[in-house]
Amino acid sequence: MKIPNHIGIIPDGNRRWARDRGMGVEQGYNYGLKPGLELLRLAKSYGVKEITYYGFTVDNCKRPKFQQEAFQKACIDAVKLIAAEGTSLLVIGNTKSQCFPQELLPYTKRTDINGGGMKVNFLVNYGWEWDLSGLKSDGDSKNSIHSRINSSDISRIDLIIRWGNMRRLSGFLPIQSVYSDFYVVDEMWPDFCSDHFEQAIKWYNMQDITLGG
Amino acid sequence: MKIPNHIGIIPDGNRRWARDRGMGVEQGYNYGLKPGLELLRLAKSYGVKEITYYGFTVDNCKRPKFQQEAFQKACIDAVKLIAAEGTSLLVIGNTKSQCFPQELLPYTKRTDINGGGMKVNFLVNYGWEWDLSGLKSDGDSKNSIHSRINSSDISRIDLIIRWGNMRRLSGFLPIQSVYSDFYVVDEMWPDFCSDHFEQAIKWYNMQDITLGG
Numbered sequence: 155m156k157i158p159n160h161i162g163i164i165p166d167g168n169r170r171w172a173r174d175r176g177m178g179v180e181q182g183y184n185y186g187l188k189p190g191l192e193l194l195r196l197a198k199s200y201g202v203k204e205i206t207y208y209g210f211t212v213d214n215c216k217r218p219k220f221q222q223e224a225f226q227k228a229c230i231d232a233v234k235l236i237a238a239e240g241t242s243l244l245v246i247g248n249t250k251s252q253c254f255p256q257e258l259l260p261y262t263k264r265t266d267i268n269g270g271g272m273k274v275n276f277l278v279n280y281g282w283e284w285d286l287s288g289l290k291s292d293g294d295s296k297n298s299i300h301s302r303i304n305s306s307d308i309s310r311i312d313l314i315i316r317w318g319n320m321r322r323l324s325g326f327l328p329i330q331s332v333y334s335d336f337y338v339v340d341e342m343w344p345d346f347c348s349d350h351f352e353q354a355i356k357w358y359n360m361q362d363i364t365l366g367g
Numbered sequence: 368m369k370i371p372n373h374i375g376i377i378p379d380g381n382r383r384w385a386r387d388r389g390m391g392v393e394q395g396y397n398y399g400l401k402p403g404l405e406l407l408r409l410a411k412s413y414g415v416k417e418i419t420y421y422g423f424t425v426d427n428c429k430r431p432k433f434q435q436e437a438f439q440k441a442c443i444d445a446v447k448l449i450a451a452e453g454t455s456l457l458v459i460g461n462t463k464s465q466c467f468p469q470e471l472l473p474y475t476k477r478t479d480i481n482g483g484g485m486k487v488n489f490l491v492n493y494g495w496e497w498d499l500s501g502l503k504s505d506g507d508s509k510n511s512i513h514s515r516i517n518s519s520d521i522s523r524i525d526l527i528i529r530w531g532n533m534r535r536l537s538g539f540l541p542i543q544s545v546y547s548d549f550y551v552v553d554e555m556w557p558d559f560c561s562d563h564f565e566q567a568i569k570w571y572n573m574q575d576i577t578l579g580g
Contacts, residue, residue, distance in 0.1 A: 213579035282545050286512050289502045299499050321549045325579045328541040332495050336534045336549065366426035366538045 158312035160204040167318025167342030183228035189346030204273035212281030215253040226255050240271040247279035254279040282325040315354045317343040333365045371525035373417040380531025380555030396441035402559030417486035425494030428466040439468050453484040460492035467492040488521050495538040528567045530556040546578045
């Protein structure tokens with residue numbers, strides 16, 4: 155079996171999931187925590203080398219305050235859960251805006267936690283324009299685009315899995331995603347089960363990977 | 368009905384289509400010409416404002432010479448067919464490499480042809496790294512990323528339709544694609560029929576477009 159080195163996770167559908175259950179939309183995020191941890195352990199057991207979670211974005215911070223507070227708290231809680239596992243953890247995003255939770259600042263340098271292990275990246279207040287804004291500082295460099303963006307420590311993504319039925323990237327790491335295979339799960343993220351992940355890996359195994367060639 | 372302003376077209380599967388019919392893979396491209404023209408007229412009849420075809424890429428030029436010659440010729444022929452319609456036409460890509468067909472140089476400035484009309488962009492020897500390499504020249508500009516890339520004349524894409532069953536962007540306009548909805552047709556491009564396009568538009572109409580918000 156061909157295992158993708160790096161999987162990108164777009165855990166979408168928390169708000170729709172909550173609304174469908176008669177809850178306030180902001181209550182959905184909390185139900186995404188357990189899936190995140192389950193997925194982490196599952197990916198590790200498959201031998202995946204790197205995983206990137208799409209936490210929240212600069213764009214998301216245009217939403218009402220009560221929603222912002224809910225997804226900020228969920229991301230803080232998720233990072234704490236991940237930090238209790240053995241990983242090489244990096245939280246990355248625009249730390250200079252108010253929307254970035256101060257509690258996550260200690261994680262913004264990659265750190266081996268509990269003996270290290272799989273690379274885990276967590277995008278917090280990430281923006282694709284913010285990411286590429288780092289490019290301009292390099293003048294006439296012959297260095298690759300990838301090596302000059304703010305998220306250069308995140309490697310090329312082999313497989314992106316998006317929950318919640320939408321077929322779009324929504325600004326997710328445009329440079330690392332140029333050649334990624336894109337698998338969409340119809341179910342909402344809080345309804346995550348291991349079968350979704352396994353089906354995605356099976357599908358990935360049927361793809362002819364050419365990296366644009 | 369909600370009509371996407373700008374549709375990106377990834378006409379993939381020409382080689383597989385030819386191979387499945389016992390032809391040489393390089394013979395497939397020629398069967399993609401008629402579909403390209405049909406699609407153009409169909410999109411125009413729907414009121415689409417802009418359409419971008421993924422011709423060939425810098426990456427593709429690593430393929431064997433006989434394949435390169437075949438897809439270069441197909442792109443020249445396709446552009447000539449399009450140039451017989453009423454469009455505002457732009458051929459765009461890295462003109463400084465040998466892989467760019469000299470016959471297409473006259474089209475590399477946007478030109479209203481036969482009275483003008485829908486914007487049609489045709490990517491020829493396009494590379495995402497080439498596209499973004501233009502960014503560096505701007506120093507500390509506050510201008511948007513989009514306005515500073517080499518393909519800045521191509522607008523944000525609402526809907527990408529890819530033929531040939533692959534679920535990936537393969538380096539297609541990463542900046543204009545950050546928020547695009549992505550529809551995949553299982554059939555190979557030479558098997559194009561209007562129903563594929565109509566299904567894609569129907570699907571697009573069911574999407575909740577948020578531009579990352």
